[in-house]
Amino acid sequence: MTATVFSSLRPADGAWDRAVSDLLNRLDAGTAVSGATVAVKLDLSASDVPSALVKALCAALKAMGAQVFVTDCVPFDGDPLSVFGRVRALGFSFDAVGADFVPGDGVKGTDYDLIPMRGGRHLRSTKVGRALSDADCIVTLSRARVQEESWRGVLYAVGFGCGARPGKVDMLTTGQPVVDPDKCIGCGKCTGVCEHGGTRIDPETGKAFIFKPRCAGCSRCMRVCPVDAIHPDYNASDERVCMKISEVAKSMCDHRECLHLALTDDALLACADPTALDAACADLTGADSALRVGIDHAAAIGLGTTDYVCERI
Numbered sequence: 001m002t003a004t005v006f007s008s009l010r011p012a013d014g015a016w017d018r019a020v021s022d023l024l025n026r027l028d029a030g031t032a033v034s035g036a037t038v039a040v041k042l043d044l045s046a047s048d049v050p051s052a053l054v055k056a057l058c059a060a061l062k063a064m065g066a067q068v069f070v071t072d073c074v075p076f077d078g079d080p081l082s083v084f085g086r087v088r089a090l091g092f093s094f095d096a097v098g099a100d101f102v103p104g105d106g107v108k109g110t111d112y113d114l115i116p117m118r119g120g121r122h123l124r125s126t127k128v129g130r131a132l133s134d135a136d137c138i139v140t141l142s143r144a145r146v147q148e149e150s151w152r153g154v155l156y157a158v159g160f161g162c163g164a165r166p167g168k169v170d171m172l173t174t175g176q177p178v179v180d181p182d183k184c185i186g187c188g189k190c191t192g193v194c195e196h197g198g199t200r201i202d203p204e205t206g207k208a209f210i211f212k213p214r215c216a217g218c219s220r221c222m223r224v225c226p227v228d229a230i231h232p233d234y235n236a237s238d239e240r241v242c243m244k245i246s247e248v249a250k251s252m253c254d255h256r257e258c259l260h261l262a263l264t265d266d267a268l269l270a271c272a273d274p275t276a277l278d279a280a281c282a283d284l285t286g287a288d289s290a291l292r293v294g295i296d297h298a299a300a301i302g303l304g305t306t307d308y309v310c311e312r313i
Contacts, residue, residue: 008268009312010267016052020056020060033061033137038136038137038139041104041162042072043157044090048143055098069102071129087101106164110164114127119250121247126167138252138257139259140161140274143263153295177215179210180230180231186206191208194220208230259272262281
């Protein structure tokens, strides 16, 4: 099946109201959002999304009968409370956009729902921000771009962006922890909680180590270590991370109505299919095929299609 991606050129005068309204109408958004609690999912890692665009989006959704709040999950690293400063710095305060900001995964990044993952290759469940999980409908507004040699588009905004801090760890790691021998004191607490024989004490060094053939990746050993010597292994391949992000995006879209808007340098695009929209944005920005692993994986696991036609309005 071929998806239709609607696009509108960036308004020269910075007035987004008509473009946003036209795009939402083409998506028949009124049917999805009328009487619903709608989370407008922002990407606070992007610095060039106009607050006027967010305001126009919130106003259009309210006009369709939605109860609207804007949201993003707290940063993966750094002070969780910095998210509020980021909101102010980007101009997304209530006065500026007409909607309250609610942290997607709570003020500390620990408030999440565990959602089953159907059809994934790498994840059995996903940990997503509770505010996003509780919403009747999610409308994502992403800034499609290549950043730090990776593709940051629609699937990134839905998948990685909706993940709570523990969920982001799951996406970024191999799933099995590692032991820092310089910190380990050989107390053995980690071996006592492991039900699989995945943590062991090396008889020569007296230090703990992860026996990977038996490790289930449950992270119990990390929680009981008194000196934080056990931590996630962040050596997961870029391809594997991209695939996990797409699987989280699928879990979000499988369980609620989702509509997606994406901003490029020249246009605002919209589609109900996040994979088709991501593919269109990647084509428009000239993203290298090597950066499209997540897009291809999303299509392979049943989250939409990479076949699309673009209709300008």
